[in-house]
Amino acid sequence: MNAQLSRRAVLGGFGCACCAGLAGTAEARIRPADMKPLIDASHRPTDTDEKGLWQQYERIERDIADSNLLIQDKALTGYLGDIVGRVGGPAAKDMRVYLAHIPEFNAFMAPTGFMVVFSGLLTRMRDEAQLSGVIAHEAGHFLRRHHIRGWRDLRRKTDAFSILAMGAGVGGAAGGVYLGDAVQLAQFGTIFSLLSYSRELEAEADALGLKLIAEAGYDPLAMSGIWQQLLDEQKASARVRRKRVRRDASIFQTHPAPESRMVDLRASAAEVKGGTGEAARGRARYLQALAPIRATLLDDQVKLNDPGASLYIIENLAKDGWTGLLRFYEAEVWRLRGEKGDDAKAAAGYAAAVAFPDAPPEAWRMHGYAQLKAGKRDEGKAALGRYLALAPQAKDAPMVRYSLAQ
Template identity: 35%
Template sequence: MTVPQAPERHSRRGFLRATCQHCVGIASMLGLPALAQDIAGSDKAGLPPRFARPTTDTDEGGLWSLMDREESRLRRSPLAIRDKSLTRYLGDLTCRLADGHCPDIRIHVVRMPMFNASMAPNGMMIVWSGLLLRVENEAQLAAIVGHELGHYLERHQVEQLRTAKDRAVLAQLVGLLGGVAGTLGQIGILASLFAFSREHEARADKLGMRLMQQAGYEGAQAARVWDNLLGELKVTGGESVGDRSAMFATHPPVGNRRDELLRLAGDKGGNVGAADYQRTIAPLRFGWIQDEIKRGQYEESLVLFDRMLARASPSSSQPQDADVLYARGEVLRLRDDKGDDVRALDDLTRATAIFKAPPDAFRSLGLLHKSRSDVASAVPAFEKYLTLAPEAADASLIKTYLSEMRP
């Protein structure tokens, strides 16, 4: 499941995003048997037996080996998040959804600020930190993981393979990839040839819904994921972005998808798990927020931060989430459109007044006051920042500012 964002300002980020857009299921594209049972259509959503590893002398086995090598590279990547608590939490969630397939599934979280999750048929699942930042509770995460498991369990890649018209070209590509050190970029290019059809996406949604409800989660949360994503995309893409987006071209139309998910969910309640989820990601969340700010898609980020603040203080006009207040204020300061400085000043002032406000909030407040030529307010903000973060990378620069502003 991938949602493309607006074009990135840096080619590296755009390349990394493109490489994993279609990472789902490369290794199962060749020679896999289709399931005889229609899992998504069964009343009990029974799962197939665990998948046996293909022999190495087959195309399928070669691709599994390729994905195994990529997984080894991913484990060593500086982008990999090695947090034991988060890994254990995601593993437990997946086991509740996948039941007997649990031993075959390995989850890797990578520090990338966009919304993305993918799964290869060798059991490797990749989740991006931008997805975890946007997910509001455990039920929403279960909907996404369940969807990816739906593709995995139904072996949709083999059905896509059977539509390929030139297997000789495909074989040459596979041979090329197998003869050199693989990269996620190369795999992504190959995977883009096999984007899932709308039928496959709908079937994965259906099975994902059944898996999450069997595990006791509130199915209606699956629809909220799409509402939230569409809200971010609309701010730059307009009301019709759901019809024009590259991702939505192969996925069911957003409105239809939301409605169908709500229909599948019915009126059955279930666990939401907001507190447990937020507690699990709390040690990592601020770093992900910083990554979102650096992404440079200010309008989309503001929609996200507005939503996060509303969720944190649903009955109050004065949100108390210092991290997100800082984030919204910093995005406004950086965007610097008409009136943004006033709004940024309000957010940053409120953020710094909260107990244990992040040091960066004082830095941003000082920079904002400096840009407004308010030296009397900038100096104490910078001083507080240096007190809280004396070893900050920009400490010497802030000290230079202070020496210039002090009488």
Template identity: 30%
Template sequence: MKALYPIIFLLCSVPFALADGLPELGDYSATVMSPLDEQRIADEIMRDVYASNQVLEDPEINDYIDGLGHKLAENSSDKYQQFNFFVVKDNSINAFAMPGGVIGVHTGLLLAAKNESEVAGVLGHEIGHVVQRHLARMLAKQKNDSVISMATMALALLAARSNPQLTSGALVTSGASAIQKQIDYTREHEREADRVGLQIMADAGFDAHAMPAFFETLQKGTRFSEGSAPAFLRTHPLTVERIADVRNRVEQGSSFRMVQENPEFQFVKAKLLSNIGTADSAINLFRINLEENNRTNEAAQHYGIALAMLRKNDLPGAAEEVAWLRKNAVANAMIETLATRVAVTGKSPAVAEQQYLDALRHYPEYRALIYAYADHLLASRQGGKLLQLIADKQSRFPDDPYFYELKARLYSMQGNTLLMHQAQGEAYARRYNLRGAVEQMDLATKVKGGDFYERSIVEARLKQLRQQLDDKKRD
């Protein structure tokens, strides 16, 4: 998880007391569904999440959300709960939580939020649902002892919450609509999640006023028909009383606090906007923003223009924007990654490699840079350097499937079928696809060749994966 920009407080604040009156769950939540059951359901959900085309595959945006989510989660009451944060390619304004700490955020919500604290408020709310174990308790009320059946229900709910109007697709079942109605959040659960979320975001250093402000913005934009309401309102019903309760808790629990804006959030928004519509329309939008906003988020607008320039292969234009950023903006990893992309385009492999190495010296753990350099090494057939890079970075990111996918592609290029299947199997395992992992390891054992050490590792790993798959089937 990459480091976030520090949140600097210009004025001191008193501690929040926003979560008073929350129910003591005691042993009840553990009896309705064990943490192990929840984790198995989470694995099932994440397998389908990875297999779908709904997940945004962008290391910068995903790492940003993951970092923000875990910063909040570290301030929750449950220090042992694991979380998986990911971004869904969907323009609707929504976010959702599932058993096992699975939390998805729509790109539409990121674009609708004015600042990072508003996103933190929504994530804090979803984390509140998880640590209060709302979904686990509601799923258990279905009185179905099968964890697999619960996982199916959870996957259907994932589809319904992700896009309430979907009727078909990779994650949708015929019962999604009915399940949505059966186990929808109760009003009390929503109030609990609000209170917990406020406490979490305040403890993490964000402006708690942003939560009711964002809720009010959503409600003002939809006075109207149910069909026009943002998805977040349909899956997390807001009432005037609920918003008032949140605002009263904020006002009673805090003194005035000014939080410095995190520029990375605006860069994330600009990156999303740069890929909407044509490159020219995106450039025009950013230039209009520069004219109208009087230097508000100025650096992010130039960043977005540079990305859109790259889309249309205008390297001189992109380079000009990068030069402006390096002169006028505070240095950060997103700017350096963009600058490296512009610098290496069309250059010789040797020049490009030096650019990557220079950037990685400043940001050695920034995955977007690591991935880009790894892709360069693969394209230039520098297999030894690629394997060394992966070995160096896997100590920091041991469960990153992309590193194994890179190794599988390299071994395929080299004609090493055994190691190719082994690496692809490890990638599948880290994408929660145990069946695919077993198939790949089994294929690896059937390949002729390979030394005793390599074959022994593959056979031992195949046995381990088969055992995990059998355990899952028995559950």
């Protein structure tokens, strides 16, 4: 693997490998009432081939746990673990969750019960109910034993164990060396390319996942909402790029667009009894859990240089109310795009951001420079002074002080 391979290129291939578990569309809808877990707590393999599969993934989990791609935040991973405990069904206590710092929509479950959630998934979720829907879907794969069913089918077609071995050493632990992010992403993709499922298995995971979140008291309509958002994001991205919607990237690469999946999920939601209202969405809990890293999540997204997608994500999150943080990153999208008229849009965005009490310090800095550029000397100096008051130890604080002195 070429270590100079671009992050976007690797992520595109990774979407093909891993998002199959999130993008399947069923030929015929499977009713949630018909889905029951096939394993319970403390499940262990008994067949020789499944034991071999588990041994491989137990080693892989050790490497993933040491990967430099993980976000080491005990409070946040503990929060994700709590959701797993609510929607993981009878084997929830056997499931482990890792948070990878990768700004793409994705999550996947290994056959041994560990789950990896991408940071980009958290960026896009509006509330806990939506997040629980993705986690429950992955738990559904584990509870229905989809991994071994798919594994046996794959082994009839190829030497799957040799493919799996090629991806070992995700964290570089086996060789005692550091692996760059691009190499690690490629290895993730190799490993979990084996975890794609048929449309029937995807429909099973959807049906069981929806049943699990409803039983936990979440709004069952949250699951269909996720796919509507993803479709709208793809359309917004294509519209700004003046291109067709990319069906060869991210979650749409190996499966058709999930329009029919949304229809199935909405029909299934009408068959189960879940919660309604704010309590069933868990938005306040979700925002509180994400507060320490939400700026990082938005910054990652904006720097992907996909202004259409970034603006859609920000505006979709703002349906629950604009904040200073959202306004700031909306302005950053315009600044980084840099086309004609974008400077004015960015300046207006920074001005809107500092009107909120939760505006990040960087919003005051950018607002200050925008005011100075517009010839508003006093307003600009006041804004930069506010920035220094909020972030006196910032790396650029000496430069800002110098600017003020001039």
